[in-house]
Amino acid sequence: MEHILNPGFESKPPRHQQTRLDELDVGIIHVPAERKNPIYRVRKLRIIIVPVSIMFLTKDKDSVDSSIRYCGVDLLRSTTHLTDTESVDGAFRKICQKPNKIIHNVQMIRKIMSEIDVVKGLKHVWERIEVASSKRPINLQKCKPRLVAVSKTKPKELIIDSYNAGQRHFGENYVQELILEKCPEICWHFIGLLQRNKVNKIVSAPNLYLVETVESEKVASSLNTAWLKSRKADEKLRVMVQVNTSGEEEKNGCSPAEVASLVKFVLENCKSLEFVGIMTIGKYGYDTSQGLNPDFLSLVQVREEVCKSLGLCAAQVELSMGMSDDFEQAIELGSTNVRVGSSIFGYREKKPSTKITEKITEGIHNVKV
Known part of the structure; x- marks a missing residue:
C-alpha cells in the first residue's frame, strides 16, 4: 500500500x-x-x-x-x-x-x-464491444463476444434494469432467485470459487447457464454427480476450465500445463457436463498500454495445445477472458466471453x-x- x-x-x-x-x-x-x-x-x-x-x-x-x-x-x-x-x-x-x-x-x-445509470453503462459497453470486434481478424468477426454482466452483490433493481435493457447473461457467486420472477430468460454464469460442499446448491439454481470455474478433476466429478442427480439425463451442464495463466498464488485455476489433461478428464468421465471452453483472469493491474496482455496470449496458446492434443477445433473451445479494464484487448485477441461489472453497474455520467x-x-x- x-x-x-x-x-x-x-x-x-x-x-x-x-x-x-x-x-x-x-x-x-x-x-x-x-x-x-x-x-x-x-x-x-x-x-x-x-x-x-x-x-x-x-x-x-x-x-x-x-x-x-x-x-x-x-x-x-x-x-x-x-x-x-x-x-x-x-x-x-x-x-x-x-x-x-x-x-x-x-x-x-x-x-x-x-x-448510477445501468442502461447507459450497458450501451457504452456494447458500443465498445462492437468497436473491439471490428478490429479482430476477419475469421473471428463472425463470432460476436458474449457479454456477461458481473452483478454479484448488486441491488436487484440494477440487475432488473439491465435485464429490461436487453442484457441476458449475468455473472454471480450465488443466484439471486428472487429476480427470476421478473427476469424469466436470465442466464446465470457461476464465476466464483467452486467448493465441493456447495456444488449441490449451485446446480439446483434455476436458469444456471454455465459454470466457468472448474479447476480440478475432483470439482468436475462433484459437479457431474450433482448435476446427474438433479437434472434430466439428456440435459448437460456447460462448464469451462479455469486457468491460472499468471501463476499468481492467490488466484484459482489449474496451471496451463494441466489444462489438456483436465479437459480430457471432463470429456471422458463427466458425461453430464458439456465442456465449452477455458477461462482466465488477467494479471491484476496490468497496463494494456505496455502491450498485449501476456495472460490472454497464454490462454490463446493453451487453446491451441488443447485442440491439438484432443483433436478439437477452435470453435469448440471458447475463450473467456477480459474484464472491465481490459475486455477490449481480450476481444481483439479472440475472447468469446467477457465479464464486465463496474463499467455497467458503476457507470455514471461524467x-x-x-x-x-x-x-x-x-x-x-x-x-x-
Whole structure:
C-alpha cells in the first residue's frame, strides 16, 4: 500500500499507524496498480468498494451491513483482492472524496448509487464491444463476444434494469432467485470459487447457464454427480476450465500445463457436463498500454495445445477472458466471453468538474506496510 488519504493528518503519521492499519477506523486508499495485492494482508478491516470511484475502509459493521442491504455495494474481506473496480484507470486506482467528509453514511451511499445509470453503462459497453470486434481478424468477426454482466452483490433493481435493457447473461457467486420472477430468460454464469460442499446448491439454481470455474478433476466429478442427480439425463451442464495463466498464488485455476489433461478428464468421465471452453483472469493491474496482455496470449496458446492434443477445433473451445479494464484487448485477441461489472453497474455520467481531482492530493501521506 502506497498511500493513506486522511485529511486529519497534518504530518507523517506516527509509526504505529504506519505499521498497524487495523488502528485506523477509516481511510481512503490510493493504490498504484504495479503493487501486487496491496491490501491482501490488511487485518481486522472491512473493505467497501462503492462502484463509483470511491473506496474506503471501516470497522463499523452496522453501517457496512446496512450499506449492503440498501445499496448492494461490494464487501471484500481482508483476504480478498480489489479487482474489477471502476476506479482502475491505466496504472492507477483513482480514489477521491470530499475533504473532511467520511463516506460511511448509508444515505450518502444510497444517493451515490441513485446516480448510477445501468442502461447507459450497458450501451457504452456494447458500443465498445462492437468497436473491439471490428478490429479482430476477419475469421473471428463472425463470432460476436458474449457479454456477461458481473452483478454479484448488486441491488436487484440494477440487475432488473439491465435485464429490461436487453442484457441476458449475468455473472454471480450465488443466484439471486428472487429476480427470476421478473427476469424469466436470465442466464446465470457461476464465476466464483467452486467448493465441493456447495456444488449441490449451485446446480439446483434455476436458469444456471454455465459454470466457468472448474479447476480440478475432483470439482468436475462433484459437479457431474450433482448435476446427474438433479437434472434430466439428456440435459448437460456447460462448464469451462479455469486457468491460472499468471501463476499468481492467490488466484484459482489449474496451471496451463494441466489444462489438456483436465479437459480430457471432463470429456471422458463427466458425461453430464458439456465442456465449452477455458477461462482466465488477467494479471491484476496490468497496463494494456505496455502491450498485449501476456495472460490472454497464454490462454490463446493453451487453446491451441488443447485442440491439438484432443483433436478439437477452435470453435469448440471458447475463450473467456477480459474484464472491465481490459475486455477490449481480450476481444481483439479472440475472447468469446467477457465479464464486465463496474463499467455497467458503476457507470455514471461524467461531469465537467475538476474540484474533486484538485483535492485528491490533499492529506496524502506515505505509509509503508
